[in-house]
Amino acid sequence: MTWQDRSDRIDHDGPVTVWQQVADDITADIESGELPPNSRLPSEVELAELYSIARGTVRRALLALVDAGTVTVVHGRGTFVAKR
Amino acid sequence: MTWQDRSDRIDHDGPVTVWQQVADDITADIESGELPPNSRLPSEVELAELYSIARGTVRRALLALVDAGTVTVVHGRGTFVAKR
DNA sequence: CCCGATTTGTGCGTATGTATC
DNA sequence: AGATACATACGCACAAATCGG
Secondary structure, three states, rough: OOOOOOOHHHOOHHHHHEEEEEEEHHHHHEEEEEOOOOOOOOOOOOOOHHHHOOOOHHHHHHHHHHEEEEEEOOOOEEEEEEEO | OOOOOOHHHOOOOOOHHHHHHHHHHHHHHHOOOOOOOOOOOOOHHHHHHHOOHHHHHHHHHHHHHHHHHEEEEEEEEEEEEOOO
């Protein structure tokens, strides 16, 4: 899949936190099949740029996805869609 | 060109970010001709030592230079002055 | 062909300061 | 007061590409 700017998907004024919106956004792409199992996500820095948010916020979102079992993180390699 | 200690060129307390100062400093050397096209910059680790900053900050500065088209980075080889 | 050194790529964890809600 | 979020910056570890012996 092609990763373009996603800053327009984030509502900074609504009731939902930014990191939840990012987690939901990525989860949606995984469940729709656009992000197939074992495919790699952009790096934390790249995701921060794509969503125009801070890296710390990206990490919070990824933490939620890891807890949910939807992605797995490999030190030094990247973040991958879990095969389930 | 000779690469000596450059830690005195960085102001950690001013309004300009460290990575911006590094990017500007290297850009000046390129535009002055001291760093000719295709010449290789010190490694990220060496630059971090020369400026007495973190490698991550060096990478942030190099990212700006890449975006500006002044340098090109090659995985496993190094960072080179763009030929322009 | 393999091994080691070098270099960039990525992630982990943390800290500080600012601003907003 | 507290939580959220941004931006910056630090140090470290592991992975992958490249090149030389």
